[in-house]
Amino acid sequence: MQINPLPRQRRKEARPAEIIEAALLLFHQKGYSATKLDDIAHFAGVTKGTVYLYFSSKEALFKAAILETIQPNLDRIEETAMNSQASATQRLKTAMSSWASSMNECKGSITKLMIAEAGNFPELSDFYIETVVKRSRQLLIHLIQAGIDSGEFRPIDAHMLAITLFSPILLTSIWRHTYANLDPITYDLNQLSDFHLDIVFNGIALSKQS
Amino acid sequence: MQINPLPRQRRKEARPAEIIEAALLLFHQKGYSATKLDDIAHFAGVTKGTVYLYFSSKEALFKAAILETIQPNLDRIEETAMNSQASATQRLKTAMSSWASSMNECKGSITKLMIAEAGNFPELSDFYIETVVKRSRQLLIHLIQAGIDSGEFRPIDAHMLAITLFSPILLTSIWRHTYANLDPITYDLNQLSDFHLDIVFNGIALSKQS
Amino acid sequence: MQINPLPRQRRKEARPAEIIEAALLLFHQKGYSATKLDDIAHFAGVTKGTVYLYFSSKEALFKAAILETIQPNLDRIEETAMNSQASATQRLKTAMSSWASSMNECKGSITKLMIAEAGNFPELSDFYIETVVKRSRQLLIHLIQAGIDSGEFRPIDAHMLAITLFSPILLTSIWRHTYANLDPITYDLNQLSDFHLDIVFNGIALSKQS
Amino acid sequence: MQINPLPRQRRKEARPAEIIEAALLLFHQKGYSATKLDDIAHFAGVTKGTVYLYFSSKEALFKAAILETIQPNLDRIEETAMNSQASATQRLKTAMSSWASSMNECKGSITKLMIAEAGNFPELSDFYIETVVKRSRQLLIHLIQAGIDSGEFRPIDAHMLAITLFSPILLTSIWRHTYANLDPITYDLNQLSDFHLDIVFNGIALSKQS
DNA sequence: TATGAATGAGTCTTCATTCAT
DNA sequence: CATGAATGAAGACTCATTCAT
Numbered sequence: 001m002q003i004n005p006l007p008r009q010r011r012k013e014a015r016p017a018e019i020i021e022a023a024l025l026l027f028h029q030k031g032y033s034a035t036k037l038d039d040i041a042h043f044a045g046v047t048k049g050t051v052y053l054y055f056s057s058k059e060a061l062f063k064a065a066i067l068e069t070i071q072p073n074l075d076r077i078e079e080t081a082m083n084s085q086a087s088a089t090q091r092l093k094t095a096m097s098s099w100a101s102s103m104n105e106c107k108g109s110i111t112k113l114m115i116a117e118a119g120n121f122p123e124l125s126d127f128y129i130e131t132v133v134k135r136s137r138q139l140l141i142h143l144i145q146a147g148i149d150s151g152e153f154r155p156i157d158a159h160m161l162a163i164t165l166f167s168p169i170l171l172t173s174i175w176r177h178t179y180a181n182l183d184p185i186t187y188d189l190n191q192l193s194d195f196h197l198d199i200v201f202n203g204i205a206l207s208k209q210s
Numbered sequence: 211m212q213i214n215p216l217p218r219q220r221r222k223e224a225r226p227a228e229i230i231e232a233a234l235l236l237f238h239q240k241g242y243s244a245t246k247l248d249d250i251a252h253f254a255g256v257t258k259g260t261v262y263l264y265f266s267s268k269e270a271l272f273k274a275a276i277l278e279t280i281q282p283n284l285d286r287i288e289e290t291a292m293n294s295q296a297s298a299t300q301r302l303k304t305a306m307s308s309w310a311s312s313m314n315e316c317k318g319s320i321t322k323l324m325i326a327e328a329g330n331f332p333e334l335s336d337f338y339i340e341t342v343v344k345r346s347r348q349l350l351i352h353l354i355q356a357g358i359d360s361g362e363f364r365p366i367d368a369h370m371l372a373i374t375l376f377s378p379i380l381l382t383s384i385w386r387h388t389y390a391n392l393d394p395i396t397y398d399l400n401q402l403s404d405f406h407l408d409i410v411f412n413g414i415a416l417s418k419q420s
Numbered sequence: 421m422q423i424n425p426l427p428r429q430r431r432k433e434a435r436p437a438e439i440i441e442a443a444l445l446l447f448h449q450k451g452y453s454a455t456k457l458d459d460i461a462h463f464a465g466v467t468k469g470t471v472y473l474y475f476s477s478k479e480a481l482f483k484a485a486i487l488e489t490i491q492p493n494l495d496r497i498e499e500t501a502m503n504s505q506a507s508a509t510q511r512l513k514t515a516m517s518s519w520a521s522s523m524n525e526c527k528g529s530i531t532k533l534m535i536a537e538a539g540n541f542p543e544l545s546d547f548y549i550e551t552v553v554k555r556s557r558q559l560l561i562h563l564i565q566a567g568i569d570s571g572e573f574r575p576i577d578a579h580m581l582a583i584t585l586f587s588p589i590l591l592t593s594i595w596r597h598t599y600a601n602l603d604p605i606t607y608d609l610n611q612l613s614d615f616h617l618d619i620v621f622n623g624i625a626l627s628k629q630s
Numbered sequence: 631m632q633i634n635p636l637p638r639q640r641r642k643e644a645r646p647a648e649i650i651e652a653a654l655l656l657f658h659q660k661g662y663s664a665t666k667l668d669d670i671a672h673f674a675g676v677t678k679g680t681v682y683l684y685f686s687s688k689e690a691l692f693k694a695a696i697l698e699t700i701q702p703n704l705d706r707i708e709e710t711a712m713n714s715q716a717s718a719t720q721r722l723k724t725a726m727s728s729w730a731s732s733m734n735e736c737k738g739s740i741t742k743l744m745i746a747e748a749g750n751f752p753e754l755s756d757f758y759i760e761t762v763v764k765r766s767r768q769l770l771i772h773l774i775q776a777g778i779d780s781g782e783f784r785p786i787d788a789h790m791l792a793i794t795l796f797s798p799i800l801l802t803s804i805w806r807h808t809y810a811n812l813d814p815i816t817y818d819l820n821q822l823s824d825f826h827l828d829i830v831f832n833g834i835a836l837s838k839q840s
Numbered sequence: 841t842a843t844g845a846a847t848g849a850g851t852c853t854t855c856a857t858t859c860a861t
Numbered sequence: 862c863a864t865g866a867a868t869g870a871a872g873a874c875t876c877a878t879t880c881a882t
Contacts, residue, residue: 199409263865478855603759683845
């Protein structure tokens, strides 16, 4: 059941990225503590010593792996839906859809790792919460509030709704990364998101109230 | 400078429970691997050797802790809403509410532990998925289908709806056990559940369609 | 493959002897270090605490077991053949036979234990060597010398002959206690002793030389 | 007060042999259980971790040490006397002499180790008995039988004689490795073997019978 | 750069020993 | 006397980290 590490062409520039990729995969599968540097190195096609050429410690590698994965997503998040002239409903749909898509990617579920290791990496958790979680949530809240203000939605607790909106996608993403074989969830995250949004939009539409 | 050894207390009956409690707390905070048996023992007020009187290994302790926590909830789950004459809507509300309450308890979030360690305890994960997760989900699906059959809900994918229904509660429970201090979520799980159910029921009511 | 300890009638006086018996058996089978006090206690039908009522430590138990077994044999050894009017040949035969018989008994092979643990119990070894080994050998040497002096045997190295005389019995006894199942030796020790003595007597008889 | 760590030496090829040598010595002196891996490592001039680079466990090290020592002797045993045109008497002398010589070497007394630990390493014991003990004994029996067939020896139990022949050498070898200081045996094993053979040959010669 | 042999602090686990009952 | 729960020192084994090559 050992996945064969790909024979890698020796491109020196790619090394750190390859190591991070291997690390993420294994941290995901077994958790931080249970993952051995030996395994990471072997999976990345290098030796343990090489890992230390690029990362000063296992902890540093973990942090780098998390940050490296988060970083590119950070900026993209807000642009997506912030500056648009469409209706709040439409912009929410777009935002959720784009986010669900990014969750579908292999690297989507840093969430699981952060949940598992939060207690052991408080500063990293803090950074993650502030820069990823709260920002993302704030975006949702903003869009929901816009919908309320525009009369598209009836007045509801935007924060609470934000939570209910991203929960199915986030939890399913975690689930899929955790119990892929034991409890496979066949739904696509986009499909799930659309399904939920439909119901919720229907449930909070102002017009329905009359 | 000889520290006096503590007077030995003999409380055979209480020991295992105390040790499990300590273990759960620490496994939760730090993960399985990062938790030292010394810490568990110290936290439980005994010494390492005593832990081994009751649990044959760290792994056995982990499994016992999980099972011990799951067990009492297992049977209660279905009774709750299965045998009732109320409407599907009402029974669904009751079920979600009872479940959200159980999640509020300290032991509610075995989920987090299982997610973090699933890769390292496959058989335990299998047991958990089969006896807890699938059973709970099946109950929801059953109630939703009943609502569809009775004309209370419009025909929708019951499985998908089940996922969207428990996701906010489950994820928030995990969140609270993970980022209690960094990202405190003030909502009560029951409150969140009611909020979500209201919207969803409104969104899937058959009468609204006309 | 666990031999059932006999259910013992609780005769308090017999306890130490029962414990020693159990200890000897297990020390024999597994060696001193590998034998757990728990096992000894269980085999003797008591609890660990009880062992400490009679023996102050595992080491003390080991020594007591060895000495207890050696003691009764000590005095008997010399009487056997010392004061006799028979020929040296006859007295040697009697001595060897009596000694082979004692080796046949269950407790015969303290030798094996002493060999295995000599490095860890130097004083005990010293005692054993001085009181058992050297005394026994001296007896043999004495009888051989008597035979030489009386003209029964041709003049040979009595010490060396003593070694060759007891070696087969001693080694076979050890062997039997060690490889009973893997390499069963069917010969009776007395039979073996007689066989060897016959050849040796024939080989060293003075008359044969002529 | 910081002790300077020793400069690391890299001698991959020599390591296993050095470790085995150290292990054999200590297992011999103290027995398997009583020997600490730390001691073995220290004695071999490495640290504990290094031992585990070459041997997966203490048990594996023990087995490797035994086998490594036995192996080279295995084949040599039979060649020695099997294919020779000399008289059985002569070939027996040669075989015993060659075997006594090998027993004189430091590694000669695996016997003692095997005796002490037979109970704890049944498979290893089995291998030892089958490949070393029985083969060696069979050789002796074969040569004795040849002597009987050729009329050199009177008809006797070859198996029993084999036992009496190797016992003095084997037991003395064990003795020397065990009680070197308490009961030094000054005889050379070859000397002892020759002495014994002389007597026995004299005792079993056919001509003597007449 | 890259290697991988070597290290040693850290953990799990065992078990002789103690002691309250 | 006898028990057996509790102890804690000791030992096997792991693995992040270092460093000579």
